[in-house]
Amino acid sequence: MGVSNNITAVLNFIAIMASIPIIAAGIWLASKPDNECTHYFRWPVVILGALILLVSLAGFVGAYWNRQGLLALYLLCMAALIALLLILLVFAFIVTRPNGGYSIPGRGYKEYRLDGFSAWLRDHVxxxxxxxxxxxxxxxxxxxxxxxxxxxxxxxxxxxxxxxxxxxxxxxxxxxxxxxxxxxxxxxxxxxxxxxxxxxxxxxxxxxxxxxxxxxxxxxGNLRKEWRKANVFLIVAVVVLIWVYLIACSAFKNAQTEDLFRRYKQGWT
Known part of the structure; x- marks a missing residue:
């Protein structure tokens, strides 16, 4: 296994670790009563985290055993998953916009109005x-x-x-x-x-x-509160994954160059 593939394998191990908090955040969101009742908000984070885990494992296997085809597929799939994660973050930003909560004198809780939330979210829920x-x-x-x-x-x-x-x-x-x-x-x-x-x-x-x-x-209001907490994990994960992906792309190109040079050298011996 070449140096570039070693780097790619380590990077994919980091990506595997990054997928775990995404899955954990998704399971936490799915366990909340409001998400149990709004099914289309319940599982996207878990599914996305699981796909990132599987793709990262495929990338690790491809790097460790020098399977260039598998590495190319890994890079393609990971690019799509990072794009989906960014879309999910945009959705989370919409959900967590300033809400309709207002304080009541003498009360420890707030009360809520629909006009404090985005029209898209109101219409869908x-x-x-x-x-x-x-x-x-x-x-x-x-x-x-x-x-x-x-x-x-x-x-x-x-x-x-x-x-x-x-x-x-x-x-x-x-x-x-x-x-x-x-x-x-x-x-x-x-x-x-x-x-x-x-x-x-x-x-x-x-x-x-x-x-x-x-x-x-x-x-x-509950969705907003919960997604704000989940956003922390998602933002950290997407930063790590983008960093890993960019270095993995560079390592993949270097691995191809190393392989080409090795074949060229073998042709002369």
Missing amino acids: TNSGSWEKIRTCLADSNVCAKLTQNYITPDQFYAAPISPLQSGCCKPPTACGYNYVNPTLWLNPVNPMGDPDCLLWNNDQSILCYNCNSCKAGLL
Whole structure:
């Protein structure tokens, strides 16, 4: 194995290591209740990380055993995967734009409005066809049931840093003036016209505020919060992979030159 192939093998080992945090970030995202219910956001990161792992393994094998055809295929596939990763980062940037969250005096949580999110994201998540499936999935999850297990008194609940999804879906908007009984049971609104969602609130645990615009905005707020964390891993990974790819391209050209020189030398002996 030539020097250039040695370098390529080491670089692919680094690429294999870079794929692991991508897969881990994808699994973490997929495990979140909002991503479980928005299926098209759930697995792309995991799938992309797994493909990078497989392609890097192919590149390592090609370099170690000097399979030039396999190395060429590796470079082609890795270029496509890096492009897809960059597209995913652009998508993540759109998701993580400033959100519709606003602070409520005396509350540890924020409430959310749909107009704080990109039109593309709103249309793809909250249109009637998509939302009906998402709403049913959220109602079947334990995202709101957790609140009744963790908070008992009003003071405990009002001070709680609950998630955007819980804020939007599990309680009525603060402007309605509902009286607290427990985190998912509220009675006698003081201002039932304070927000369009006031009339949509229902104490039925399968309904709550899952039909509310605040719930849709809370879901988008959760996606934003989670993708911002995942972005850190994706940005580091794409920088490492681009660096690895550029050096691997140079090493591949050098390996071809070395092979050509060796054949030329053998022809003269």
